């Protein structure tokens with residue numbers, strides 16, 4: 001499927017989805033949000049895809065935010081629809097059932113930071129920059145930023161970043177728990193590829209169970225979340241991959257996971 005604002009490619013079981021509006025620093029307009037929604041739905045349905053890497057084209061930006069030119073003319077009703085479309089996209093990424101890695105090489109601002117936070121793992125170049133600068137536009141984050149930032153980095157950091165609109169570097173983002181790894185710019189592709197290959201070789205149903213337990217369990221009371229984990233643990237015993245993984249260990253060989 002051809003997209004106007006995205007580039008997609010496959011490397012083995014790894015699908016890369018890149019926002020491709022480099023002249024606008026990959027800003028998210030409505031069309032791009034819709035295309036991303038479609039691209040992630042396709043990745044979810046395709047059994048050959050085990051891991052998704054999300055990035056932006058060009059050196060300068062991952063995604064520099066929601067499209068300010070488009071938002072400038074919005075009525076409140078249009079803004080409500082835009083926010084809901086963005087939030088649904090972010091939730092669909094979070095609930096994809098397969099690991100999603102954000103590859104962040106430059107600006108991840110506003111909707112770009114929200115997009116990165118919806119991914120499960122974030123690997124950043126040391127040149128990347130992060131922030132929720134919506135307040136400088138008289139706005140608040142509208143694609144889940146207030147909530148995911150709160151959950152990832154805590155109330156203090158969420159309030160500081162959203163109220164100040166400050167742009168922070170990758171090292172600070174790592175200290176705040178916003179990114180999982182920071183690497184030299186020239187090492188970014190290797191770091192992302194190694195991680196993606198490692199995740200692609202893992203048992204897919206176990207990966208889905210872990211994503212569910214951490215993401216859904218994290219929103220529950222502890223007793224309920226622990227029971228949810230028990231159900232996921234028990235369900236894994238119904239899979240061929242669990243028999244293969246435990247047998248491979250006992251037979252001292254490498255496991256071959258099939259996703260069944």
Ligand code: COA
Nearest residue numbers: 023024025027064065066067068069107109110111133134
């Ligand atoms: N929406 C729409 N267009 C954007 C954009 C956004 N979020 N971010 C960048 N662009 C566009 C610029 O308007 C410019 O387009 P033009 O060449 O047609 O004028 C182009 O991308 C390049 O950006 P520019 O501002 O010239 O680059 P810079 O290197 O001087 O500054 C930033 C880079 C990221 C600091 C600056 O673009 C910026 O502050 N962007 C907005 C960030 C933001 O507020 N995001 C949250 C939105 S809710």
